[in-house]
Amino acid sequence: MTSPDIHALGGAYALDAVDDLERVAFDRHLRECETCALEVAEYRETVTRLADGTWSVPPPRMREQVLARAAATPQLPPNGRRRDAPSPVARWRRLTAAAAVVGVLGIGAAATTYTVQEQRLGEERAAVAQAQQRADRIQAVLAAPDAALHAGDLTGGGRVSVVVSDSEDAGVVVLADAPPPGPDRAYQLWLVPEGSVTPVSAGVLPAGRAEATQLIDGVRGRAAFAVSLEPAGGSPQPSTTPLVGISLV
Amino acid sequence: MTEPDRGPRGFERAPADPRPERSEIDALLRAVARGDDAAFARLYDLLSPRVFGLARRVLRDPAQAEEMAQEVLVEVWRTASRFDTERGSGLSWVLTIAHRRTVDRVRSEQASTDRMHRVAAASAEVPYDEVADQVGTRLERQQVRRCLDGLTPLQKEAITLAYYGGHTYREVATLLGAALPTIKTRMRDGLIRLRDCLSVEVTP
Numbered sequence: 221m222t223s224p225d226i227h228a229l230g231g232a233y234a235l236d237a238v239d240d241l242e243r244v245a246f247d248r249h250l251r252e253c254e255t256c257a258l259e260v261a262e263y264r265e266t267v268t269r270l271a272d273g274t275w276s277v278p279p280p281r282m283r284e285q286v287l288a289r290a291a292a293t294p295q296l297p298p299n300g301r302r303r304d305a306p307s308p309v310a311r312w313r314r315l316t317a318a319a320a321v322v323g324v325l326g327i328g329a330a331a332t333t334y335t336v337q338e339q340r341l342g343e344e345r346a347a348v349a350q351a352q353q354r355a356d357r358i359q360a361v362l363a364a365p366d367a368a369l370h371a372g373d374l375t376g377g378g379r380v381s382v383v384v385s386d387s388e389d390a391g392v393v394v395l396a397d398a399p400p401p402g403p404d405r406a407y408q409l410w411l412v413p414e415g416s417v418t419p420v421s422a423g424v425l426p427a428g429r430a431e432a433t434q435l436i437d438g439v440r441g442r443a444a445f446a447v448s449l450e451p452a453g454g455s456p457q458p459s460t461t462p463l464v465g466i467s468l469v
Numbered sequence: 470m471t472e473p474d475r476g477p478r479g480f481e482r483a484p485a486d487p488r489p490e491r492s493e494i495d496a497l498l499r500a501v502a503r504g505d506d507a508a509f510a511r512l513y514d515l516l517s518p519r520v521f522g523l524a525r526r527v528l529r530d531p532a533q534a535e536e537m538a539q540e541v542l543v544e545v546w547r548t549a550s551r552f553d554t555e556r557g558s559g560l561s562w563v564l565t566i567a568h569r570r571t572v573d574r575v576r577s578e579q580a581s582t583d584r585m586h587r588v589a590a591a592s593a594e595v596p597y598d599e600v601a602d603q604v605g606t607r608l609e610r611q612q613v614r615r616c617l618d619g620l621t622p623l624q625k626e627a628i629t630l631a632y633y634g635g636h637t638y639r640e641v642a643t644l645l646g647a648a649l650p651t652i653k654t655r656m657r658d659g660l661i662r663l664r665d666c667l668s669v670e671v672t673p
Contacts (some may be wrong), residue, residue: 228650231657232638234573239639259672261557263657266664268561269567270632272613276522278538283513286539290509298502298550304510459505 230256234263240433241381241394244362245369273415293412320464358435361385361392370445374398374463378430380447384468391445393422393434400430401449408454409436412444419446426466441469490571494559502549509546513578519541519560519565527571527635537574541567575635603648624659627652 226249232238233246250257361367364385371381378398384391401407406427411420422445422446436445446462472591485647500508520541525534545563552562617625630641642652663669 228653228657231655231660232599232653234660235628235631235638235656236569236645237636237638237641237656239637257556258671261671262664263660264565265557265669265671266660266667267563267568267632268558269613269663269667269669270566271519271523271564274522274526274633275518277518278521278524282517282535282539285515286513286542287506287510289539289543293547294544294548295502295504295546298546322482352569371659 227256230260230263230369234260235269236410239381239394239396241383242371242372243366244383248367266464267462273399283322354435357388357390358392358433361388361390364388368468370466370468372464374447374460376463378463378464380464382445382466383446384442386440387388389438389440391436391439393432393436395425395430395432395434395447398430400428403428404452406452406454407432408448408450408458409434410446410448410458411436411439411442414441416443419458421454421456424450427452439468443467491558494563495554498545498549498552498562501546502552512545513542516545516560516563519564523564523567524571526633527568527575532572536565537571541570544570549629572635576637583616612667619666620659620662621655623647623651624662625653627655628659628663631656638639 226246227244229238229246233243238246245406250260343357362383366381366387367380367385371379373379376399379396380398381394381396382391395407398407405429407425407430409422409424411422412419419437423434424439425432425434444465444467446458446465448458448460448462450459494512495564497508497512497515501512517538521534521538523532524537524541528534541563544566548566552559556562617629620628626645627638627641627647630636630644631638636644638652638656639649641647641656642649645652647655
């Protein structure tokens, strides 16, 4: 999964000015390119200096709260992997948590998931447990050795990125910057089997929603991915011209 | 810190980073990775103003910044074992976590479309110079300011909009009315210039 201009993304990457999937792609790139990793480490060190002037003393109560929360938080054991970018674990967890809670708690709940153990128990726990399963699946797709990134722009605005893994037989779709479809319309995802012209539904977003990170199953043997605008709840077959079609082969 | 001379905006190398606590932060992180509470308390005292200040700058809301800073500092405790000195300083490691999380918060809280519209509308009213000026006047570190001033206007705007504004390079391109490849390149070239001006090195 390399694109000709991935190298040029190093500055934007170090500035956290890339989207989640570009980050995934670039992280993979860094694992394969030692000089790039060193270069980016220097960019990061440089970027850090931009924070020099933002120094600000937090409220005194924060100290006790942070120390108490830390005391109640188990630490990660050292892992054998070296050459990791700073805190990829945190990033993965946020990405996958954010992805999995879409439609359950909403994207904004990613941070909540993080502190759920100490702050929000009860009914959210069930939702989070369910979300965690999806998060694990999503993480498996993104981490798969054969994961491949495809992306395209939607007619009328917006962008969709798809990471597919044959070995996991699943994909992760991220829809961003698309116009809201209205309360009675929904974006629907499609997969087109190889040698066929008949799309198969790969899921429908909730009505009105224009942003999503969605897990799709059954990507093996699929030649293309598409998105169309449908009535709320979706259609058995696309009833409108697809807004984007992306070849997966 | 002595006042640097205000000579022409050249690219002469500024003095090496004077902050003495850098190696101390690295050592403290290694101690924290072993579960050392006292080391974490000391690390808190060194880092909390930086983490809180950065979050506050990007989020522009003290209450949200406090919440974010707490989250980041607890995350530092939790993941300290993953800090790798070969990949840069401890300070950079911590501030990278802080910046990413803060930027994630900014992006997840606002639908991107709304945000882009708002930003685009605001950009029509607020000249970019003002953004850059705010950045400039608030930078306590003369060295960083001087090095930023040595960038081309587009490099400087692209970098400051991304870092302090939390914008993606796509958003930055829209804001500045520039092509995507141009912005990507300016960000990278700008960081290279900054790196050289600040004498940043990472020794593997």
